[in-house]
Amino acid sequence: MTIAPGTAGGPALAEAPADEGQRRLGWSVGQPMLFETWGVPADSSKRSLSTGESVLPELAEDKAVAKSFFRHPAFIVSISTTIVAVVVGVVMTVMGVLGDGPAKVSDLAITGGEGNVHLTWTGPDVPFSLYVIEPGSDEVLDVSQLVRKGSEAWVPKFADLITDDSCFVVRAAETSGDVTLDPSNLESQGAASVCVADATDATDAPE
Structure with a gap:
């Protein structure tokens, strides 16, 4: 005797739900599609892999501050040397004027x-x-x-x-x-x- 599928005495066959059609992996929420597939545009509600925010902070341009000429090391050394030479010259002049005079015999x-x-x-x-x-x-x-x-x-x-x-x-x-x-x-x-x-x-x- 032949038992027809779904009849009494035989196992019932499972049927797919009427509202479920063909499904594609990667289309669920939280699984964004990498590109348009089979002519179907990606769902606008899906999250894009890229973000509108910059990953690294933008660095502000470091503006070079011009150093004053009067603070340049070479200028400071030159001024110091000049001052020392002037002081020595004044001291020698004063010593010559206020000295003991010519060598005495x-x-x-x-x-x-x-x-x-x-x-x-x-x-x-x-x-x-x-x-x-x-x-x-x-x-x-x-x-x-x-x-x-x-x-x-x-x-x-x-x-x-x-x-x-x-x-x-x-x-x-x-x-x-x-x-x-x-x-x-x-x-x-x-x-x-x-x-x-x-x-x-x-x-x-x-x-």
Whole structure:
């Protein structure tokens, strides 16, 4: 006996609901379609994969601020160096004006020998000048080339350089002004004087 489907005595066959048609995966809510399929446009209610908001924040343009020329390191160093140079110059000028004056000669002594007179003196380590003066005469003879070791001189009695009346003036080579035997002039120049007549006897000869 043949049992027809759906008849008594046989299993009933399940039938699809009348309102359910063909379904496509990926069309449910929350499952957005990636593109239009089979000519059917995507549902406008479905959420798009892209968003209207930017993922990363937009960076504002960093505007370069111009640095003032007066704050530039090179300008600051230049100004500092100039200030130091000016201060040093002022200090040196003040020291020159308020200094102790020309180098002072002291302990000038003279000794006589057979053909020379020997002069010695003390003073700072600077060049000195030696002059021969004849009392009562305006003639001044510069014999600085005879200075030896910076603080002594051997002056020969011959060659008409000196006489028994001659006098000597020793002063710093940098000193300017008239060469005289006047005590006040000698004091202002830091000079010293001595005469041949004041020489003590000696037999020393130049080394």
